[in-house]
Amino acid sequence: MTTLSRISLMMLIALLSGCANQAPAPVSQPTVYQPISSGNGNAEDVLFRALGLVGTPYRYGGNTPEGGFDCSGLIGFVYRDAAGIKLPRSTRELISMRSPGVGRDALQSGDLVFFATNGGGQVSHAGIYVGEGRFVHAPSTGGTVRLDSLSNRYWQRTYLNAKRVFPPELASNP
Numbered sequence: 001m002t003t004l005s006r007i008s009l010m011m012l013i014a015l016l017s018g019c020a021n022q023a024p025a026p027v028s029q030p031t032v033y034q035p036i037s038s039g040n041g042n043a044e045d046v047l048f049r050a051l052g053l054v055g056t057p058y059r060y061g062g063n064t065p066e067g068g069f070d071c072s073g074l075i076g077f078v079y080r081d082a083a084g085i086k087l088p089r090s091t092r093e094l095i096s097m098r099s100p101g102v103g104r105d106a107l108q109s110g111d112l113v114f115f116a117t118n119g120g121g122q123v124s125h126a127g128i129y130v131g132e133g134r135f136v137h138a139p140s141t142g143g144t145v146r147l148d149s150l151s152n153r154y155w156q157r158t159y160l161n162a163k164r165v166f167p168p169e170l171a172s173n174p
Contacts, residue, residue, distance in 0.1 A: 040083075040084065041082045041083025041084055041085070042083065042110075042166060043108065043109045043110030043166050044109065044110075045082040045083055046078055046079060046082045046083055046109070046110045046128065046166075047109045047110060047128075047130050047131070048082070049078045049081055049082035050074070050078045050082075050128045050130060050136040051130060051136060051147070053065060053069070053074065053077075053078070053136070053145045054136065054144070054145050054146055054147055055144050055145060055146075056068060056069055056074075056138075056144060056145040057069075057143075057144055057145075058070065058138045058139065058140060058141055058142065058143045058144060058145070060141060061073065062138075063076055063077050063089075064077065065077070068138075069138040069145055070138055071091060071125050071126050071127065071137055071138045071139070072088075072089055072090050072091050072094060072126060073089075073138070074128075074136070074137065074138045074145060075087060075094065075112060075126060075127075075128060076088075076089060078128060079165065083166075085165060087165070091114065091123045091124060091125060091126045092123060094112060094114070094123075094126055094163070095114050095123045095126070095160070095161070095163065097163055097165075099163040099164055099165055100163065100164045101161055101162065101163060101164075102161075102162040102163065102164045103162075104150070104159070104162065107129045107162055108129070108131075108164070109129060109130055109131045110128065110129065110164075110165060110166050111128075111129040111162045111163065111164050111165070112126055112127070112128060112129070112162060112163045112164075112165060113126065113127050113128075113129050113135050113150070113159070113161075113162045114126050114159075114160040114161055114162065114163070115127075115155065115158040115159055115160055116158050116160050117158050121160070123160055125137065125139070125158070127148070129150075129162065130147070133149055133150050133151055134147055134148065134149050134150070135147070135148060135150060
């Protein structure tokens with residue numbers, strides 16, 4: 001196999017892996033991240049900003065409306081732009097944040113929802129809960145940012161858990 005063929009094959013595999021391709025797990029003690037807020041936004045601001053990005057193309061590693069988004073790039077952009085909150089970049093780091101976990105029956109707009117789309121219990125995808133059982137996410141190569149329902153059989157089967165980024169006084173009701 002030629003070098004060009006190998007490089008092409010590796011690029012194709014990277015593109016097809018979507019949000020699931022995360023940095024390898026650290027060998028030492030994992031870092032616990034905490035959201036860093038420098039703004040005055042709230043969950044409603046995040047909700048409207050996320051919904052406004054529906055239709056933006058998916059792009060692995062993307063984190064801007066102009067360049068496209070992957071799942072964690074979308075989350076980071078929305079929180080930074082709408083609320084001045086800096087979040088970790090990968091889904092693995094997002095699920096490890098020092099933020100309260102939220103039961104599925106207690107989700108509120110702005111909560112982060114996590115999925116194991118590669119099977120098993122490892123997080124590989126995330127979205128922003130917008131209320132009424134729906135969430136915004138950047139699902140896969142060739143797709144766009146879209147709104148989906150947690151009641152969809154696929155999302156029910158792959159759902160892991162959720163985290164609340166905003167304190168109760170800045171969260172909005174479902």
